Amino acid sequence: MPLTLSHIRATTEAYLARHPNERESLAGLLSLLDGADAPASRATLPGHVTCSAAVIDREQRVLHIGHKVTGLLLAPGGHVEDDRTLLAAALREACEETGIRPGDLCLTPQFLGAPIDIDVHDIDANPAKGEGSHQHFDFRFVFYLVPEQHPQLTLHDEEVADARWLEFADVRSPTLRAKLLDARDQGLDGRPEPVNASALIHDGHGRYLLHLRDQREGIWAPGTFALLGGGRTVEDISLEATLRRELAEEVPGLEVNGLTPYALEEATSVDGFAVPIQVFVGRWSGDPETVELQEGVLLRWFTPDTLEQLRLSPGLGDLIRxxxxxxxPASSPPATSRLLRDEAPEGTELHIVGVHLYLEDNHSRILLGLRHPDSAYAGNTWHFLAGHCEREEAISCLIREAQEEAGLIIEPGDVELVHLVHLVDSPSARPRIGLVFRARIWSGTPAVLEPDRCVEWRWWNPKDLPAAVVPYTRQAIDGVLAGRLYSQMGWDGR
Known part of the structure; x- marks a missing residue:
């Protein structure tokens, strides 16, 4: 996703809200943002946006590079390219020019993803590049160096002559130097600390609350089960305040008791820099179906023995275990979370309920998956995207399975039941009810996310299906095409 004008404008206005006295000095930038030209393109003259990074080590020194063209000592930085954000542009430039890995840097709690400074400086004409004299509106972002020992620098030879670490008072840019000195009094000390908080919520009976993240570009760990939580803002007075705000935003009505710090974890942002996370542990014993999830796809209880069946955010499985x-756990989960045979009336045969996705593309072709040859069921055979209902309603199961198996995003209101197959495979087998749902609208491209179960997704003309199709899948397709809502299979020989 390329950099947008709205992102640059919002970043500028947020900066000016903190530094209203600089509005006049940034009049050229504001005029640029009101114009028709792309503000971050180096072809935009007489001025355009650039980005740089103030990388701070644990001795409160700032990395400077010797710029070959100008002969000046500068913070690493440069022109915006195909970057997602201004922050991402500054990170990329710092890594390209110095060889520092993105994972060796993290944000500071004082500035997070906001610029510490926006500087305006003049650039001399460069006839070799066909550029006249112009101005750079330079957005400066602050990063901490994560390792205690400095990593080996690999300087970009074409542009960089050398590198030096300078004390705050010796920083060469006057505006950046002044802001760094002010920020040092507010705790800018070069020592990484958590800027994100998450909640390890359990019920005291061995169950843990996880939510399935959206499969969208630009979010961390898309399409995985993760803990609730999020990033700190400058308004949050503490990381616990960050977490409680995030919980209120993501799941209104979820009241977690006894939040206490439990562990420090580290994740990687979508741009590649390190994100220290403070994990809090807390108790809740409610029903996820009774709260309204505002972010993500679904919210469910899981036990540690089921984690291997899930696509988890990095490190989460080890943390829960x-x-x-x-x-x-002091006791087993409440009886309401288990389905016991003796809960059914005498003589009742419990059925396995499965959901199946009937998905058509613009050419009326149907999506089928080729099951892994070693699959316990129907190996080397084409089948619907499907799964078994856990303790959840069928459409939620369908949405979860589509996300987990193929990375497809489906909204509940876009689903309709188009067929039901009542089948039994053998006289001794548990009967099954197969619910076939059509998704009228979805997003995403089918991807093989569980290769141990499905090795390929392919669109098929329903009139020209392959020979190796699961029998009841073929029957269900025929039923949908004929407009029949019900069919049965296997009962004659039970």
Whole structure:
């Protein structure tokens, strides 16, 4: 996703809200943003947006590079390219010019993703590049160096002559120097600390609350099960305040008791820099179906023994297992979370309920997946995208399976039931009810996300299906095409 004018404007206005006295000095930038030209293109003259990075180590020194063209010591930076954000542009330039890995840098709690400074400086004409004299409106972002020992620098030879670490008082840019000195009094000390908070929520009976993240570009760990939580803002007085705000925004009505710090974890942002996370542990014993999830796809309880079946955010499985080993449940989960055979009336045969996705493309072709040859069921055979209902309603199961298996995003209101197959495979097998749902609208491109189950997704003409199709899948397709809502299979020989 390329940089947008609205992003640059919003970043500028947020900066001016903190520094209203600089509005006059940034009049040229504001005029640029009101114009018709692309503000971050180096072809836009007489001025355009650039980005740079103030990288601070634990001795409160700032990395400078010797610029070959100008002969000046500068913070690493340069022109915007195909960058997602201004912050991402500054990070990329710092890494390209110095060889520092993105994962060796993290944000500061004082500035987070906001610029510490926007500087205006004149650039001499460069006839070799066909550029006349112009101005740079330079957005400066602050990063902490994560490793205690400086990583080996690999300087970009074409542009960079050398590198030096300078004290705040020796920073060469006057505007950046003044702001760094002011920020040092507010705790800008070069020592990385958590800027995100998440909640490890359990019910005391061995279950952990996870939510399935959206499969969208630009968010962290899309399409995975993760903990609730998020990033700190400058208004948050503490990381616990960050977490409580995030919980209120993501799941209104979720009241978690006894939030206490539990562990420090580290993730990687969508741009590649390190994100220290403070994990809090808390208790809740409610029903996820009774709260309204504002972000993500679904919210569910899971036990540690089911984690291997899920696509988890990095490190989450080990975190949950560690907590479970340290805090064994005092009792089993409430009976309402288990389906026991003796809950059914005498003589009732419990059925397995499965959901199946009937998905058509613009050419009326149907999506089928080729099951893994070693699959316990129907190996090397084409089948619907499908799954078994856990303790959840069928459409939520369908949405979850579509996300987990193929990265497809489906909204509940875009789903309709088009067929039901009542089948039994053998006289001794548990009967099954197969619910076939059509998704009228969806987003995403089918991807093989569970290769141990499905090795390929392919669109098929329903009149020209392959020979190796699961029998009841073929029957359900025929039923949908004929407009029949019900069929049965296997009962004659039961």
């Amino acid at each position: 560690r907590h479970a080993a340290e805090h064994p």
